[in-house]
Amino acid sequence: MVLRKIAIAALAAVLAVFAGSSFYRSRHLAEPVVAGPGVARVARLGDYFPAIKGGVNDANVYILEGKEPGGSVLVLGGTHPEEPAGRLTAWILAENAVPAKGRLFVILSANRSASTATRLGGAYPPDYTIPTAWGGQTFRMGDRWSNPLDQWPDPEVYIHYPTRQQLAYMDIRNLNRAFPGRPHGTLTEQTCWAVCELIRKEKIDIEIDLHEAELQYPVISTIVAHEKGQDLAAMASMMISSNEGFPIGAEASPQALRGLSHREIGDHTDAVSLLLEAPEPFLDATRGRTGRELLLTGKDEFIVRAGKRGLLFEKIDEKGWPIDVRVGRHCSAILQILETWSEDKPARAVVLSGVPKYAEVIKNGSGSYLKNPKTADPAKITYE
Amino acid sequence: MIVVTILYYLMTAGIAVVIAANFLKRKNWQEEVLYLIVLIPFLLRLLRLK
Numbered sequence: 499m500v501l502r503k504i505a506i507a508a509l510a511a512v513l514a515v516f517a518g519s520s521f522y523r524s525r526h527l528a529e530p531v532v533a534g535p536g537v538a539r540v541a542r543l544g545d546y547f548p549a550i551k552g553g554v555n556d557a558n559v560y561i562l563e564g565k566e567p568g569g570s571v572l573v574l575g576g577t578h579p580e581e582p583a584g585r586l587t588a589w590i591l592a593e594n595a596v597p598a599k600g601r602l603f604v605i606l607s608a609n610r611s612a613s614t615a616t617r618l619g620g621a622y623p624p625d626y627t628i629p630t631a632w633g634g635q636t637f638r639m640g641d642r643w644s645n646p647l648d649q650w651p652d653p654e655v656y657i658h659y660p661t662r663q664q665l666a667y668m669d670i671r672n673l674n675r676a677f678p679g680r681p682h683g684t685l686t687e688q689t690c691w692a693v694c695e696l697i698r699k700e701k702i703d704i705e706i707d708l709h710e711a712e713l714q715y716p717v718i719s720t721i722v723a724h725e726k727g728q729d730l731a732a733m734a735s736m737m738i739s740s741n742e743g744f745p746i747g748a749e750a751s752p753q754a755l756r757g758l759s760h761r762e763i764g765d766h767t768d769a770v771s772l773l774l775e776a777p778e779p780f781l782d783a784t785r786g787r788t789g790r791e792l793l794l795t796g797k798d799e800f801i802v803r804a805g806k807r808g809l810l811f812e813k814i815d816e817k818g819w820p821i822d823v824r825v826g827r828h829c830s831a832i833l834q835i836l837e838t839w840s841e842d843k844p845a846r847a848v849v850l851s852g853v854p855k856y857a858e859v860i861k862n863g864s865g866s867y868l869k870n871p872k873t874a875d876p877a878k879i880t881y882e
Numbered sequence: 883m884i885v886v887t888i889l890y891y892l893m894t895a896g897i898a899v900v901i902a903a904n905f906l907k908r909k910n911w912q913e914e915v916l917y918l919i920v921l922i923p924f925l926l927r928l929l930r931l932k
Contacts, residue, residue, distance in 0.1 A: 499909070502911060502914070503905070503906070503914060506911065506915055506918060507905075509918075510915075510918035510919070510922060513922060514922045517926060517931075518926055518929060518931040521926065521931040521932055522931055525931075525932070615932050646932060647930050647932045650887055650890060651886060651887070651890050
């Protein structure tokens with residue numbers, strides 16, 4: 499009997515090592531970033547709020563400065579890392595954008611902790627690879643919520659600070675339900691506080707939070723805007739819909755739903771807060787196999803069937819929603835928002851070059867805008 | 883929160899010990915396998931692997 503117990507224990511140990519090493523690789527996968535020609539310096543989120551310095555959420559902040567003075571814009575990628583078009587768009591900005599006027603701040607991993615775990619029971623792949631001419635770049639899959647290793651346990655009910663609105667328990671680890679954050683709160687709240695401190699200290703004019711949404715969610719293919727940004731969002735929406743080849747809506751940030759960046763950053767800082775949503779079929783509950791292919795192609799026969807039964811808030815057909823389409827939407831939306839803002843506020847203008855538009859991303863692929871870290875100057879490489 | 887987190891790790895360790903003790907007491911191989919499968923996530927959490 500002792501021999502049998504030893505044999506079973508050995509088998510369990512093999513399973514534990516197999517699972518544990520997979521989790522370890524996923525959490526520690528290095529994601530290189532080659533700072534582009536516009537990057538003046540790379541700061542850390544902890545520079546604006548020292549309590550998170552050196553921790554898992556001490557994210558890199560890429561600061562791109564133009565030759566001419568102007569306004570300042572902050573783009574957040576990776577608020578929800580399982581929405582890869584947001585992170586990839588931020589990657590493209592950090593590696594390619596060149597400001598002629600004003601400053602661009604880009605965070606690629608706003609909730610870095612959330613990028614180190616996948617959804618419990620979700621059968622997510624641990625990572626995904628974007629094809630490039632030099633082979634491909636692999637990214638951590640990530641989740642919507644901070645990793646429980648970094649913030650645990652969750653309460654029975656999450657009470658948002660400072661409004662005391664009751665939210666779902668797991669959203670205490672959701673960066674986009676914890677704004678404006680607080681200095682002595684949870685890791686997620688402290689990260690939100692650090693982002694708000696950055697906005698206040700750098701006098702950011704516009705904050706743009708990049709997201710993706712399931713097709714069964716009504717807030718999709720849209721710009722969600724705080725009251726301060728509704729004219730800007732409406733004008734950008736009209737221009738994009740008429741000039742870029744894809745429709746995008748503009749919606750008001752609800753005052754009764756708390757903790758979201760478009761609501762709280764607008765309320766608690768001087769910045770105009772906007773949130774962009776692109777369609778991501780991978781997130782839909784009625785999806786089929788939850789693999790890398792679905793994540794990157796956005797093709798799923800079950801979601802197409804749901805669409806035929808009128809259950810979706812966005813169209814889908816056999817072509818799906820490829821990652822290049824989603825990234826292209828974000829790129830063009832950011833460029834149009836900045837163009838509209840700069841025309842309206844010339845003294846606070848932010849003018850960018852080097853960022854591809856929707857049609858270019860679809861034609862060339864997102865990977866063509868990712869730089870090869872093996873051939874880059876090592877001084878320009880940082881890791882997310 | 884840090885105190886609560888430490889308490890949760892202590893609870894996890896306690897439950898892992900109880901599961902391991904039950905594994906040793908079992909005489910049926912199917913129950914032994916069951917206890918060890920249940921034990922794995924507790925061990926991984928204690929080792930901070932997620």
